[in-house]
Amino acid sequence: MESEKEHWDIIIKPRDNSFSLNLGETWKYRDLIKRYIHRDIVTAYKQTVLGPIWYIIQPLFTTIMYMFVFAGIANIPTDGLPQPLFYLSGILIWNYFAECLGRAQGTFLSNAGVFSKVYFPRMVVPISGAISTMLKLAIQVATFAVIYLYFYYAKGIDISPNIYILLFPLLILMTACFAIGTGIIISSMTTKYRDMGILISFLVSLWMYITPIIYPLSVMSERYSEYKWIIELNPLTPIVETFRFATMGTGEFSWASLAYSFGVTVVVLIAGIGVFNKVERNFIDVV
Numbered sequence: 001m002e003s004e005k006e007h008w009d010i011i012i013k014p015r016d017n018s019f020s021l022n023l024g025e026t027w028k029y030r031d032l033i034k035r036y037i038h039r040d041i042v043t044a045y046k047q048t049v050l051g052p053i054w055y056i057i058q059p060l061f062t063t064i065m066y067m068f069v070f071a072g073i074a075n076i077p078t079d080g081l082p083q084p085l086f087y088l089s090g091i092l093i094w095n096y097f098a099e100c101l102g103r104a105q106g107t108f109l110s111n112a113g114v115f116s117k118v119y120f121p122r123m124v125v126p127i128s129g130a131i132s133t134m135l136k137l138a139i140q141v142a143t144f145a146v147i148y149l150y151f152y153y154a155k156g157i158d159i160s161p162n163i164y165i166l167l168f169p170l171l172i173l174m175t176a177c178f179a180i181g182t183g184i185i186i187s188s189m190t191t192k193y194r195d196m197g198i199l200i201s202f203l204v205s206l207w208m209y210i211t212p213i214i215y216p217l218s219v220m221s222e223r224y225s226e227y228k229w230i231i232e233l234n235p236l237t238p239i240v241e242t243f244r245f246a247t248m249g250t251g252e253f254s255w256a257s258l259a260y261s262f263g264v265t266v267v268v269l270i271a272g273i274g275v276f277n278k279v280e281r282n283f284i285d286v287v
Helices: 023-028 030-045 051-073 083-105 124-154 163-190 196-210 217-223 225-233 236-248 255-279
Strands: none
Touching (some): 030 124, 051 083, 051 124, 083 124, 083 196, 124 163, 163 196, 163 236, 217 225, 236 255
16 A cells, blocks of 8 residues: 655745745744744843833933033034934934844854754844834834923924924834844854954944934035045935934935935845855854
């Protein structure tokens, strides 16, 4: 009697297309994404005294320090905006990017033990990291909104959101995708060359200074026009400037610059997926 044909619910095989995000398979593991998100949130608050309040304290103290050093000592203008709002608007975008980048760049090394024991789409890790980080972003956006309302109603400052505030979800999506793309490229590189992680950490710390967080883009036109192109090449620059323009009506916004940022984000994400898919086939043998 002939043996019955074997039936498998899931067949694991190498991807035919290195640039495939394989969203269908990732969607099947959405429960795992939820568990990763829950784990990230719980571990972030575990054994802490203040819990989520740290997400408010950190940007506020950073804002105060920027006000003292860059506005007070260096006398860098803030485009006529209240200093707390100006700095906080840049800090919350940068913090979200840096957090997503940090989560993504540790995908392979931080999860090598899990990856070597069980199979699941590896993109679950950076995607869940970007989503869980949105809680921190939401708290900081709420803090920004409270300070915003204080200056608008109590101080009577002439600031008001405009129609471009509708771009905010797109700005966050672009920030997350750019961070994930950059992070998984870094993660793929550091599986073989560990010291690349040290170099990348140093470069990321410098990256903030070519992003208009502590200064407006307009000051580059007035004082350092010959270096402005460096700032404009940064894909995060249009995101920060668009957010400030959308919420407070001040900043250098243009559809061309935003389209450039979107294009770079797509290229980096696709390149990151290609490198990521290639490295994940044999990274266990390396680490």
